[in-house]
Amino acid sequence: MAHEHSNPHHYNISMKRVKVTWKETKLVVPCGDGSDRVSRLLYNITQRYQKYAADFDQANYFVELRTADGYLLDKTDCISEVIGDGEEIVAVDYRAWIANFKKNAELEVWTKIGRPDFTENKDKWVKISHSQKFNRLYIEFGVGSEAIKFQVYDPDSLSYQEPGTLLDEIHGGDTTQKWFCSAHWDPPCAIEVHVKSASNPRAQISKINVLDDNIVGRFTKGAITTTQTSFPELTKTSYPLPAPIADGPALRMDGYATPIDIKAIEVVSVGNSSVQLQQIGRPFVEQFWTGTKGAYQKISVEFMISNTSEASVSVILVVAEYMDHDGNWKAATAWSGQKTSEYWYDMRSAHDTILSFEPNSVLKLSLQLETPIDTTKYKSHENRLRRIHGSFPDPLQIRFTLTDQHKRNSVIAVQAMNGPPDVPTLASFQADNKCKLYHWIQCDDTISDERLYIPVKYLEEDRVLEISLRPKSVIYLVDERRLRRWAWDAIQKGVEEVWLEDVNWSIEDGAFGLQMAYLVDAGDRMVYGLKIKMWTQTGKVEECFNVPLEIYG
Incomplete structure (x- = not known):
């Protein structure tokens, strides 16, 4: 510590005490005959303030003493040589001193x-x-x-x-x-x-x-x-893992019917109305899971609509229906609007809204069928899923009936069907994200045609595992500090496997879920593996993978 000045006075008297000021607190501190060094007095003053000053933190201490007129006292000097009996001095605590010092150093x-x-x-x-x-x-x-x-x-x-x-x-x-x-x-x-x-x-x-x-x-x-290092070298080069568990069927990726080629085969309406429809786009299929309001199957189709009459025509009613597993037509909610993009239809008009068509007019119009999904039997973990739900026939036959003001009808039947599920695989994920994964875990649901999956990356430069908890849309980072903390907690509890409270997710009354645990080697005081459990309505997976030992540095 820099020592700029000593008190210019020299004292050779029998010492008794000094008067010390720190902030608003003043204490009298004895100093014997003054033969000790200033450093000893500094220590004694710290002890006194820790004992008597309520606002003096026990972790704080004094680092400097100065005379009342601001002279710095050298800690190596003898007390009696620089301080007089009963003299007033000012104590400078560590926190105040360091804050001031760091501003200038x-x-x-x-x-x-x-x-x-x-x-x-x-x-x-x-x-x-x-x-x-x-x-x-x-x-x-x-x-x-x-x-x-x-x-x-x-x-x-x-x-x-x-x-x-x-x-x-x-x-x-x-x-x-x-x-x-x-x-x-x-x-x-x-x-x-x-x-x-x-x-x-x-x-x-x-x-x-x-x-x-x-x-x-x-x-x-x-x-x-x-x-x-604070931890000895590991005693092993590898750590055995529990065998994986996998129950339930995998998603079907082939054997699907070929969709109708609407460019080769015209799909047009029939009926006695002058309003005629021709399908111009494939049906857009989507499940919409609202949570509080239930779940709905929606099928949107874009049509070219022509009014072949010389007079204006008004469609006063649109009816949407689908064919169930028994071959019966079931009523659904109908909407009309416009297709605004490949994956978005702006449906604003209900089935009883009047649609007017000018004489000999031709325009595009989209119609949508909407019907509830039985959420007590069939569930999904996605808010939106572009599939025909498993509770409906596949292919699904739908039809729209338009009734004009003259009570004449125009009916068009459309077929919607599922193709192979658009779900990621290890290879496709790596290709799409231009990365190499450290581990990959998946679990399929053949009712909703969905896949739960967890890609795991190892970031070598940072020595961090990046675990994408896909159902939760959360990136979970695991570094050496977190692993050491886990190992410490497990050893204190005397266990070698701990399920994490912050990775415990389930929805739809437990139909879909995810949990993660860590595995500990008590001898090496380290986490050597992670265990992930996932389940769906039709499957269950429990799989472990080793933590890369390089993560420990």
Whole structure:
């Protein structure tokens, strides 16, 4: 710490006490005969304020003493030489001093060595910084987001230290020292840092070179090496996994009927109305699951409509029907509107809305059939699914009947059908996303023609697993810190498999669901695998995969 001035007065009297001010709190502190150093008085003042000052944090401490007129007292001086009996002095606490100091020092952080501590969820760390402006090295010790100690060194004060000299430390405050952070001088040019948290089996030890023989009197950032990690090397190179479980049929991908080619075969209306329809686009099939209002099957078809009459015609009623499994026509809700894009139909008019057609006019009109899906028997995990639901026949026959003001009808029958389900596979996902997956898990539902799937990536540069929990649209990131935390929790509970509370998803009264667990090797104190369980209305999958050991660094 820089020492700018000493009190200009010299005292040789029998000391008794000093009067100390910190913020609004004033204390009288005895100092004996004054033969101790100022550093001892500083320590005693800290003890007194921790005891008597209600607003003085127990983790705080004093780093400087100044005379009432602002002179800095050197901590190495004898008390009686710089302070008079009964003199008033001002104490500067660490937090105020460090906040002011950091504003002016222009610090560059050279390294921060820290370890997570899961016992109190506060990391323990040591940070080494340098000020080019002052040519000083700063060693900071902290817990969580709070800095506890801050020491300052110039090149000479370090180079003359004995090998292994303890520069400073913080620890857990008891004799067991379940956690500690320390910095030692390792001549001729390095500082050795030890950081151990209560949840780590041993200290992480790293060295940073701070002096260069070729540059005398200046600090220089050198190599940083780790000589001991907080966890020993793994005892195994592989970890066996439980056998996978897979129940239920896979989705049918072939054997589907070929759709009618409406360009080769005209699909036109029949009837005695002058309003005639011709299908010009394939039926757009969609399930719409609203949650509170239930689920609906919707089929939209675009038509070219012609009024062949010399007079205006008004369609006063549109009826939509579909054929059930028994060959009976069932009434449905009809809507009319316009096709605005490949996947969107703007349906605004109900079946009883009057549609007017000018004489000899030709225009495009889209009609939509809408009918409820029985959600007590058939479910889906998607809000929208472009399939004919399994509760309806496939192909599905639908027809629209238009009635004009003269009670004459025009009827057109249309066939809608499913093709192979448009669901991803491992190969298609990798191709579409231009990536290589670390693992892939899927589970099919043959009632709704859906697939639950989870792609897993390993980001080598970041040493992170990226797990896409597709049903939840959530990216779950797993890094070394999270794995160490999981392992710590499991070891404290004495278990080797833990199901995660934050990955426990189900909908539709449990018809679809997802869970994830982690597998722990207590001997190596690490998570070696993840287990994923998925289920649908018709299938169940339970599969494990190994965590890449490279993630542990």
